Amino acid sequence: MNILGLARHGLNTFEQVAILCVLFTAFFSLWYAWMLRKTVLKKDKGTEKMQEVWNAIRIGADSYLTRQLRKILPLIGVLTVALFLSVYVVPASREAVAEFGEKNALIIVAIGRTIAFIMGASFSLLVGQLGMRMAIQANVRAASAARRGFNEALSIAYYAGTITGMLTDGLGLFGGTIIFIVFGTAAPDALLGFGFGGTLLALFMRVGGGIFTKAADVGADLVGKVEKNIPEDDPRNAAVIADLVGDNVGDCAGMAADIFESYEVTIVSGLILGLALMAIDPTHSLKWIVYPLIIRAIGVISSILGTFTVPIWERFPVKFLKAKNAEEAMFRSYEVSSVNTIFWSFLVAINYAHDWRLAMLTSIGVGLAVAFNPLTSYFTSTRKAPVKEIVKATKTGPATTILSGLSVGMESSVWAVVVIVISFIIALVLYQGSGATYVLYAVAMVGIGMLSHTGNNVAMDSYGPISDNANGIGEMAWHDMDDEETRKARQIMADLDAVGNTTKAITKGVAIASAVIAAVSLFASFITDVGRVQMQLGVKEVMTAIRVSDTKVFIGLLLGGALPWLFSSLSLKAVARAAGLIVEEVRRQFKIPGMMEGKVKPDYARAVGISTAAAQKELIPLAVISVLMPIAVGLILQVEALGGFLAGIILSGQLLAVYMANAGGAWDNAKKLIEDELCDLSANTGKGSERHKAGVVGDTVGDPLKDTAGPSLNPMIKVTNLVSLIAAPVIVKYSRMSLGVIAVVVVLLAGVVWAIARSKREALSLFEEDKAGKSKAQPVHKATHR
């Protein structure tokens, strides 16, 4: 048999059928997404007033993404050419020659890598864009459905989230599988291109979306909630539309692209390490590559199965299994997915791969995703000690509130490392006897397992901004209504929103942890890949290890460790500045007579414009730093030190990201806990009290930490790792300092310095420049309804 020409790569019949099934699963999940989309779109969009608000959000979000795409396209173009040419630095690999013949190997690999890069970038973009558009379609419909009942509103929001989840699964699985089908054992080059495209786009979406959303959110809150004492989403606040747009471009588009990229990168590094194992495994078994693909397909099926069971749990006949509420039903369905995946992974591992340890790794991964729930939840839940301690600290003002939140964030980061370390130790114990490459592969398999249920995760995560937006639309469209039905609908929306906050926080924890596991897998690929390249180039001393005891490597470690700090510093500064501009804008508009009384409609577009300018301005600089730094470090300190650099990035990145995410989450919930108290200003409790104000300061500080700086590190860690992998052949080849190399290094460093300086420029001037220079060219926002 020779299905899809797979026999050429040495696959036996079972393996050929399995790969076909994997491919089919990918298409199936895309089809499922399409079907869900139709279901959601059938629902009504509510009153004209609701659609008016909704349209403003939709246009703001669409125009932001369009402008973002226009901004990054030139850089993508340059990188596409660079990637094509990069293949020519080293002779074609043994595997590529075997697959495509001596003559064609190089050009095919070059074209393959380039197409894969574009494919990765487009998929990441698609997941982000379509996911966000879907969320926007869903929010107004969920708001409208809330007038009819809780369950309908919930299912609209959850199914819309599931669509994005299925897109992530489908496109990620399709990309990895098709590359393997075409390139077989020569796949690594193309896989790297695919991974790089995905992570780079995710970086843009995360950074841009993160800055946009928090500049608007912080700005809106500082004036609205703190100074004017008006509720969130009050239509008199000029930044309220920007805030709602931000939820979509940040929490939806940014998050979806980010998780897609982790999903993709784990499969990329899993396949690269699998191919490395295949080369040294005495039986040259293809199982090291086929197993992870099968697991991924099983995961997708489990995810779909899980989403099917959501409506069942609230009506389940056995009492102790019956879900008490929507939240519990979602978690129960997640557990169904987990059990299913673990069961099938053992079946496949034992009967096909004849190695039960592989299934253990998958189970550890699945378990890790589950284990992060209680961990994140302990440090950020309103019911646990850390948040209560922050609430206690609000009694003595904002300073102690901040201090105690910082402390909570730091501690949570320590335990997150401990959990990850435990999973590594198990992987180590399982494969210790087999050799170092096996252990590295084992770590990558934990990553594969961990991201099995990306479908559910993305669904639960996207659900958050959808219900948040629905709530906002309700607040704005119904602000002058106070009948019984509206009050009930409002309560439903608020409940949905609360569930969304929990699911969002939990999936964020999983996203960061999986990002680190994915980065460690890439780091592992780096180690095996550099050796391969060196042998190909005939280097005498092949790198077998990355020794931090070597001063050069230690220097690399220090520099790498510093990079996430630079990145966070720049993105925080961007938000702080942009939020300051928004505050001044909103304050200015509130001074317009009649505004506070709600008689004049604010100019929402200006706040959207300021957020957009602030976000756009960071895109190129931060991407340039992530792409150029590893190459510069590699050329100056050479390839082993580059390994140290990557280790440093992973270490600092993990610690910083979790610290920022959980500190932010804890402050957020501490504020909520105070808001839930009885409002009594003399006892200093509840909304409007001094304690509440301290809580709001904490929440506001936490917002950009948890939604901009923290999450931006996820794709950044992986972009630097992938760039290092791709640039490794160049670095190995030009390991002697010549005048040419020095010139290139100087240019690279100049680029980094330019990027830092550019990022530190004020956003307002850019916004003004933008308006002055391009006012004619600005797209006319037609209020088209679909």
Place this chain on the structure above:
Amino acid sequence: MNILGLARHGLNTFEQVAILCVLFTAFFSLWYAWMLRKTVLKKDKGTEKMQEVWNAIRIGADSYLTRQLRKILPLIGVLTVALFLSVYVVPASREAVAEFGEKNALIIVAIGRTIAFIMGASFSLLVGQLGMRMAIQANVRAASAARRGFNEALSIAYYAGTITGMLTDGLGLFGGTIIFIVFGTAAPDALLGFGFGGTLLALFMRVGGGIFTKAADVGADLVGKVEKNIPEDDPRNAAVIADLVGDNVGDCAGMAADIFESYEVTIVSGLILGLALMAIDPTHSLKWIVYPLIIRAIGVISSILGTFTVPIWERFPVKFLKAKNAEEAMFRSYEVSSVNTIFWSFLVAINYAHDWRLAMLTSIGVGLAVAFNPLTSYFTSTRKAPVKEIVKATKTGPATTILSGLSVGMESSVWAVVVIVISFIIALVLYQGSGATYVLYAVAMVGIGMLSHTGNNVAMDSYGPISDNANGIGEMAWHDMDDEETRKARQIMADLDAVGNTTKAITKGVAIASAVIAAVSLFASFITDVGRVQMQLGVKEVMTAIRVSDTKVFIGLLLGGALPWLFSSLSLKAVARAAGLIVEEVRRQFKIPGMMEGKVKPDYARAVGISTAAAQKELIPLAVISVLMPIAVGLILQVEALGGFLAGIILSGQLLAVYMANAGGAWDNAKKLIEDELCDLSANTGKGSERHKAGVVGDTVGDPLKDTAGPSLNPMIKVTNLVSLIAAPVIVKYSRMSLGVIAVVVVLLAGVVWAIARSKREALSLFEEDKAGKSKAQPVHKATHR
């Protein structure tokens, strides 16, 4: 010739004389300290009222240090025994047998290490205690002298600081030299004991002092400055004495012990690496050990020379060299020291060591200490962009103030790494051809050079709390006076205080950087030392590198990187909680009728008691974590992973420490900048404005970051490194998991968990327990005047 029996170790005549001179220099600097002490003590202590305030400070500080000592003595006792026994794990080293004969080698080394440990601990304690007592003697005298004129007050404060500086120099140099004289090439074991004793005590002084001072400071400010709008050091504030005591136990005792320990550790690692080099250097030259000792002696002489020139610069005849003010005179004298050290180091390097590169390393070190001034100053000075940006952020409230300060701190940390990396690269380039151990030695020599002028640094640093306290004594003793003379004296005190803030900030930057360089030197010693131990134990596979590409080592790196975060989290939490308790206490006392009007004297002792309890409670847990974690990691993951663990600690520790220190410094100065504005509440400028309140929140958050958590990391990094070095033989010997080893590991981990849980307990309950249980045993504070 055979001076002091040095010929036995193979020293030639020049070397013997040189070592004698080094020893003499150590004594000379102690004598100089004694002479300065007499000069300071001759001055008058001012009015009775001033002495009353002063006595309260003195008694509070003394009793704190006494209680601290009592608390830590049991642990010191346990460790002394453990250290004695630890020598018996491995057979005596070749060098020890050569020095003391087969029979006596082990017992002599064991006794030597134990005595060295006690010596290190006592010296560290002495520097801290005597330095602090001297500062307290000086503060009231400086306050009294301020009524006579600026110059006399300044010189009292500066000379008192110099006393501590000379103690640091003298004791550090004496300890290292005497160990070398006694043990010769067998010195490493004793040196490790000496280093460990010093760092451990410094850890206690830093952690305890840091928590004490900031709990009191934050608590006092939150109520006094923010709520009641009364000035700092107002006698009506119940926490004001605790605040002044805190300056002494934190900024004086803690800082002095910390710098002493860095000074000591660089010489310890310099000698260990020197001995390692001597073993592999074909000529077996002793210059690798003698050179650093000579450089240290030169540094001490230069420091003394520098302090002599301070009074000259303001009267210097050449105009462009003449110092405009006291601050400039101090910096000018520092430059004199630097030039002198560099000149003599080249003379010695070329004529004695025949290797000019050694002098280059010294110069880089000296340069590094100087280079950190502009760096720290850029990020924390009121005249530069970062602080101005924070000031701008205060316009939009405390949240943006915090965000922009966090961002400044993060960025500063990145550039500090870049500066350190540049110095490493130069060391690397100089010795690259000679081999890895030479490069590691070169890095240690940079550390030796960097800490050459510890005398000046400590002098400039101690000057800070002295003038701060003098100011406080003036505020409290003169609060009802308003004659011409008092007003003038007040202005003089304020000016002195301002100079102190600058010198303190700058020396803090040097302290952190030198801590990291010292830690890297220890890390380098670890690498060479483990190999030595393994060969002694006959291990087959001797560790030649620390490979982070190995999963075990990577796990070590992750755990190590997490440790400084845990440490910071716990110390921040301690401060936040204790400050909360102080706030409640001060609020309670303000409610007492007549308190606000100044008719009732507050109960200062209670605030001192709360701060003391909060600080005491952290001592044992944090020390236990630092001591047990490396041993546990080493036993579980083995010695190479322990190396990864250390690398992780250094990386995270450096980044976190600088981040916290500079964020805190920047907030502090941003607040000052606002206070210097014209007070106009309608324009939102100056003291009492909303912007000022935001600035105070920033400053309050920054206080424990820059004075507790950040500086505590310095000794912590080195304690873990030294424990690893000392425990390495045990870890190597028990590298196979047996039941016994597992039992030990479980006990160690249980100890760590106990320590974390203990640290997280509330401080108040301990304070109450303390009062209830020991009220009878409490020392009677007799107000003895010396």
